[in-house]
Amino acid sequence: MDIMQDAGPLRRIGAMLLRHYYLMRSSPTRIFDLMYWPLLQMIVWGFITVFFVRHSSWLVQASGVLIGAVLLWDVLVRSQFGMTLSLLEEMWSRNLANLFVSPLRPAEFAGALMVLSMFRSLLGVVPAALLAIPLFAYSIFDLGLPLIAFWAILLMFGWGVGLVIAAALTRFGLAAESYAWASIFILAPISGVYYPVDVLPGWLRAVSWAMPSTYVFEGMRAVMIDHVFRWNLVGPALVLNVVYLALGIMLFLAAFRSARERGQLLHAGE
Amino acid sequence: MLEPVIKVEHLTKRFKDVAAVDDVSFSIARGITTALLGGNGAGKTTTIGMLLGLIVPTAGTITILGEDMLRHRHRVLPRLNFSSPYVDFPNRLKVRENLMVFAQLYGVRDAGGRIRELAADLDLGELLDKKTGSLSSGQKTRVSLAKALLNRPKILFLDEPTASLDPDTADWIRTYLERYQRATGASILLASHNMAEVERLCQDVLMMKAGRIVDRGTPSELLSRYGRANLEDVFLDIARSRRAEAAAQ
Numbered sequence: 001m002d003i004m005q006d007a008g009p010l011r012r013i014g015a016m017l018l019r020h021y022y023l024m025r026s027s028p029t030r031i032f033d034l035m036y037w038p039l040l041q042m043i044v045w046g047f048i049t050v051f052f053v054r055h056s057s058w059l060v061q062a063s064g065v066l067i068g069a070v071l072l073w074d075v076l077v078r079s080q081f082g083m084t085l086s087l088l089e090e091m092w093s094r095n096l097a098n099l100f101v102s103p104l105r106p107a108e109f110a111g112a113l114m115v116l117s118m119f120r121s122l123l124g125v126v127p128a129a130l131l132a133i134p135l136f137a138y139s140i141f142d143l144g145l146p147l148i149a150f151w152a153i154l155l156m157f158g159w160g161v162g163l164v165i166a167a168a169l170t171r172f173g174l175a176a177e178s179y180a181w182a183s184i185f186i187l188a189p190i191s192g193v194y195y196p197v198d199v200l201p202g203w204l205r206a207v208s209w210a211m212p213s214t215y216v217f218e219g220m221r222a223v224m225i226d227h228v229f230r231w232n233l234v235g236p237a238l239v240l241n242v243v244y245l246a247l248g249i250m251l252f253l254a255a256f257r258s259a260r261e262r263g264q265l266l267h268a269g270e
Numbered sequence: 271m272l273e274p275v276i277k278v279e280h281l282t283k284r285f286k287d288v289a290a291v292d293d294v295s296f297s298i299a300r301g302i303t304t305a306l307l308g309g310n311g312a313g314k315t316t317t318i319g320m321l322l323g324l325i326v327p328t329a330g331t332i333t334i335l336g337e338d339m340l341r342h343r344h345r346v347l348p349r350l351n352f353s354s355p356y357v358d359f360p361n362r363l364k365v366r367e368n369l370m371v372f373a374q375l376y377g378v379r380d381a382g383g384r385i386r387e388l389a390a391d392l393d394l395g396e397l398l399d400k401k402t403g404s405l406s407s408g409q410k411t412r413v414s415l416a417k418a419l420l421n422r423p424k425i426l427f428l429d430e431p432t433a434s435l436d437p438d439t440a441d442w443i444r445t446y447l448e449r450y451q452r453a454t455g456a457s458i459l460l461a462s463h464n465m466a467e468v469e470r471l472c473q474d475v476l477m478m479k480a481g482r483i484v485d486r487g488t489p490s491e492l493l494s495r496y497g498r499a500n501l502e503d504v505f506l507d508i509a510r511s512r513r514a515e516a517a518a519q
Contacts, residue, residue, distance in 0.1 A: 003384060003422050004348060007377025015374030022367040023360060026401070094358040098417070101322045101427075102375040103348045263285065263316065263325045266357070 009111070012104050016112035020086060034120055038074040038128035045070040046136040064138035065224050066194060069217060071129050071140050073193045075151055076213055077184055078124040079158020082117030084165045084180040091174060097266050106256045110249065113166065114159050121155060143220065146229045150216045153234070156241040157212040161187070163248025167255035173264060192217045212237040212244070275300045275425055275457045276321065281330035283316050283481075290316040292481035294330070298474070303451060303458040305468040307501075308478030309509045314461040317478070318427055321459070322352055335424060348376060353418035354429035355411060361403025365394065365413050368402055369420065376421035388416040392446065407434040415443065419450065428460045432467060440464075444471055465501035475501070477508050484508055 007015075024030055049066045090096050099109065133139045140147060165183055168176040190204060191213035197205055208214045215237035222230045259265050274297035283291040291313040298304045306314045319325035321332060323343035332339040337346045359368045366385060373381035389395050392412050397405060402413065411434065418426060431447070432440035444467060451458060462468055468475060469489045477485040477492070485492065485508060489501055496504045 003379055005377050005379050007348070007375065011377060012375050015371050018374060019360065019363070019367075019371040022363045022371070026362045026364070026367075089360065093360040094356075095360055097324055097354070097357040098352075098359065098372070099375070100324060101347060101350065101352045102372060103344060103377070104375050105344060257326070260324060261326045263283075263290075263319060265324045266315065266319050 007103060009105070009108050012102075012108050013112045013115065016104070016109065017115060020089070020116050023089065031123060034078070034124040035127045038071070038078065038124045039131060041070045041074060042067060042128040042132050043135070046132060046138070049136065049138075064132075064136070064140075064142075065221060067132050067136060067138045068140050068143070068220055068224060069193050071125055071132070072150055072154060072216060072220060073188065073191075073213075074125050074128065075121050076154040076158050076187070078121035079117045079155045080162040080165065080184045081181075082120030082124075083113045083159060083162025084169065085120070086113050086116045087166050087169055088174075088177065088180060091169065100265055106253055107249070110163065110166070110252055113162065117159060117162060118155060121158065143223055146219065146223050149234055150220060153212050153216050153237045153241060156238075156245060158184075160241060160244030160248040163245070163252045167248070167251040170252065170259050170264075171255040187211060187213060190214070196221065209236075210240065212240045215240075273300050274298055275335055276459070277331075277333040278317075278321070279331045281317070281320060281332065282328045283313075283320060283325060284328045289481050291320070291327075294478075294481070294483050296476055296483060296486070298457060298459060300457055301451070301455045302473040303447075303460060303471050304474040304476065305472040306459060306461045306476050306478060307465075307468060307505060309505075311480075312478040313481040314478055315429065316481075318352075318429060318459065318461060322350065322427060323347065348421060349424045350427065351376075351418040351421055351423040352427040352429070353411075353414040353431060355407070355414070355433045356429065357414075358410075359402045359413065359417070361401065363402055364399050365402055365405070366398040368413070369398075369416060372417050373420050378420055384420060385416075388419055392416050408436060408439050411435055412439075412443070415446075422454060422456075424456055426456055426458045428458060428462075430462055430464075431460065432462075432464060440467070447471060465505055469501050477505075479508055 045066045049063055053063045090099060129140045143150070161184055165180050168179055190200070190208045191211050192200070192208060197208050197214055197218060200208055215233040219230050219233040222228050276298040278297070279295045281291055281294045282289065294317065306317060308314050316325060320327050321334065321339070323339060327340070334346045335349055339346055369385045370381055373384060378384050389398055392415060394412060394416060397409055397413065402410065405413065411431070415431065432443050435443065447458065448471065450456065460468070460472060473488060475487060475489055475492055476483050487495065492501065492504050493499065496507050498504045498507065
């Protein structure tokens with residue numbers, strides 16, 4: 001009897017998720033690593049908020065705006081880190097050749113990275129969001145349904161950026177590792193995380209509005225300060241996300257092809 | 271010749287100006303073990319990498335199990351597998367977990383049962399619940415072989431399957447491979463520097479040098495052609511370009 005059945009893409013993606021579930025289960029420090037920075041950032045910005053509320057009339061309008069911003073920013077950061085860290089785990093363990101002589105396809109591998117990134121962003125940010133409630137009397141969950149839209153937009157944008165970095169890692173190997181950790185932070189000043197986009201110089205505002213993240217932070221401030229959900233910010237963010245995701249997937253597949261042409265998959269991680 | 275399971279025509283791989291594999295053609299018959307021999311840099315690993323789809327050739331064609339490997343490798347990959355001491359597993363995962371992940375990737379029915387079966391065959395029972403990173407290199411080689419057999423491949427690619435093993439374990443692995451091949455009729459392509467191993471396991475030997483196949487035959491044919499008593503001397507003759515001298519003698 002044939003011992004194999006047609007595995008199908010879902011089973012192969014499931015296998016990759018299983019691999020990372022085993023890893024997390026075996027290494028509680030990895031879970032702590034996921035939570036550490038979001039918790040620390042939330043606490044720092046929480047105390048800054050406490051200070052500013054006493055000295056800023058703008059912040060008094062919505063005292064949680066900075067904490068909300070830092071939590072949503074971490075959704076984006078964890079989403080991107082989640083993708084690239086999962087790829088780095090395979091490179092560090094010199095496992096890529098084993099994976100890619102199996103029936104796993106590059107697009108399925110990228111799909112698994114996306115799902116992993118979703119779980120990693122939840123594991124990283126939800127504990128910090130819950131802790132903000134007793135510590136600073138701020139609940140990001142009070143944003144209500146818009147929170148789901150903000151989270152989804154940031155998650156998708158994190159995938160897009162993560163795919164570009166995954167492409168660089170696939171093409172250049174561990175030499176590109178530092179970009180995996182640093183690249184996303186270039187988006188912080190231009191996404192208007194902690195301040196309205198209006199404060200940016202004109203030319204930078206145009207760049208800023210090309211980032212889906214900008215629409216989220218503007219939208220969050222609209223909900224918290226003006227108590228309105230600006231649907232008109234959601235559409236452009238989603239369109240931009242589709243563009244960045246498509247670019248990311250194309251770049252990743254091109255980098256994978258290039259790595260095969262250069263024979264890098266056999267030696268990735270060395 | 272028996273029906274070929276691998277057919278390679280004019281296979282070439284250039285890395286910039288260097289031809290790692292240079293216009294190589296060969297076919298490999300079903301149900302036998304073939305050795306790919308050659309010194310460092312001869313092109314063995316690049317050839318195996320191209321056969322497995324890990325490296326894209328610059329030119330040439332590869333047909334495996336009747337499929338064009340360059341266009342439809344995902345139709346073929348479920349029926350192949352590979353083991354190399356130079357490719358590792360996630361060290362933090364237990365042996366059982368690593369095998370389970372690959373069993374799922376290959377779509378193995380009753381993955382738990384297949385892992386138990388291989389654990390019994392390869393004497394891995396006591397290792398299954400150990401972290402892969404805690405194993406000796408010999409134990410890791412056996413785990414890598416178990417992974418390579420999970421899907422009961424029609425073609426098994428082995429890169430130095432007994433490197434870093436003590437003589438007893440290496441002999442045990444060779445015996446296992448012989449039994450496996452007899453039982454399943456699988457074809458095995460083996461890259462090795464161990465000439466005694468090649469003489470024992472292989473019915474066909476491809477000798478590579480500087481990216482080309484410079485000779486081919488059964489071990490006994492090669493021994494007789496070069497007038498040598500063992501394959502190691504044949505290897506040295508080829509590596510040091512002494513074929514002409516050997517033939518003249």
